[in-house]
Amino acid sequence: MPDFILFLHRQAGPPPALAPEQIMAMIKDYSGWADRMRKEGRFKAGDKLTNDAGRVMRAKSGRISVTDGPYAESKELVGGYYIISAKDYDEACRIAESNPHFKYGGNIEVRQVDAV
């Protein structure tokens, strides 16, 4: 079965300020989803990325420049990722649909890993 990476996109900028109970409820939603994936034997990896926007490196006239990310034109950035196994894109998307990320206003990009 191939692997799929689920890129969790979120709005650029600092995450909204929430009460501790809300944050903990959110964390439990995400960890609960990953645990269900583990139980189904689909879970391969997953991490939350730090809240900053990271750095972007670009080659410009022979030199590599480093700027704060994300790309100026982008309004979204990657806040985390999962790697899960699924039969095909249809199944991967069906699975991703249950991820709490949508409930919290994010988008998910699904990409198949080209297994060698």
Next chain:
Amino acid sequence: MMVDAADELVETLFRREAGKLSAWLVRLLGAARLELVEDAIQDAFGVALARWPSDGVPDRPAAWLAVAARNKALDRLKREARSMPLDESAAWRLGFAGPESLGRLDDTLALMFVACHPALERDEQTMLTLKTVCGFGVKEIARAYLSTPDAVAQRLVRAKRKIRDLNLAFEIPEGAEMTRRLPALLDTIYLLFTGGYTAGEGEPLIAPELCAEALRLALLLAEHPRAGTGAAQALAALICFQHARAGARVSGEGELILLADQDRTRWDGALIARGLDHLQKAMTADALTAMHVEAGIASLHATAASFEATDWRAVAHYYAMLEELKPSAVVQLNGAIATAFAEGPAAGLARLDRLDGAGKLDRYALYHAARGDLLSRLGRCSEARDAFGRALDCPVNNAEREFLARRLQACR
């Protein structure tokens, strides 16, 4: 029946998994939260104990326990947020963590550096290592230290409070910091091992486990690229050699068997080979430590075809080196015994009698037993009987008492 089986499994799993779980959760939550981590692990095993007998044991019990401990830690983090701001990044790290990242050896090593921090006292270091790294219970630690569970629990609380106040990074130190902090780990492992190796009466269950843990941790250190210094290699070698003889040291009836009488075919050849490998690596170090010499002596015994074929001159030579590096009455005693085998009982006895002036060994059974042995080999029977008699007046365990009584009887 069912209930008992589940209980037993939970207990076994605790010994095997609690240390791994601690290392994993402390990495995610920070060394200052050692107490929270231990409580969360305790909670998780409590849930297992309550549920498994009726629900059945999950397919992958260790992974199940990791998820349960993580969730309990999340609950405790939430509770912690009542009295201080929520540590959001720790909570997210925890939320995204799963059993896949459990059991990293570097985590165990980093946890050892926490438990053996130089700010702790010697026995706090060993107790905390036994508790958090090895997953021993307070009762077992009390048994190993001939102390009470309450006293051990109190020391552990104090040690954890010190750790919390130090606000340590969870990492394997580098450079000068590694040099500063490694000796305490080596000492702790050495103490774990000698504690298990020379266990007296009353702790037969814990002794082999102490030795096995000391071996595991010594190998872990030795095989790490930064922690595996010459001294760490020497310690690993020493423990390999000594532990290789464990199976031949005790008879089926639980009697102690002396080196001279051990069935050498029962020694663990693979472990001796591993010890030689570590000893060779130890020799590339620029500093010669007492641990090197002790490992050297152990290697001579471990590789000798028989007691008689032992290279006693080399053993005696190493003991002379050890006396310089780590002067102690016991080392001198062992040196004198080696001299007796290298140069004959008269030479050994002369050295023992020179030691007598120190008086430090007067209450040490092995000293009198060694004198008795050499005197009887010289045919000085009545003096030998006196010496064995004095040995019997010293503190000895049952196996030693029977042995000495047999020797006393034999002096006719």
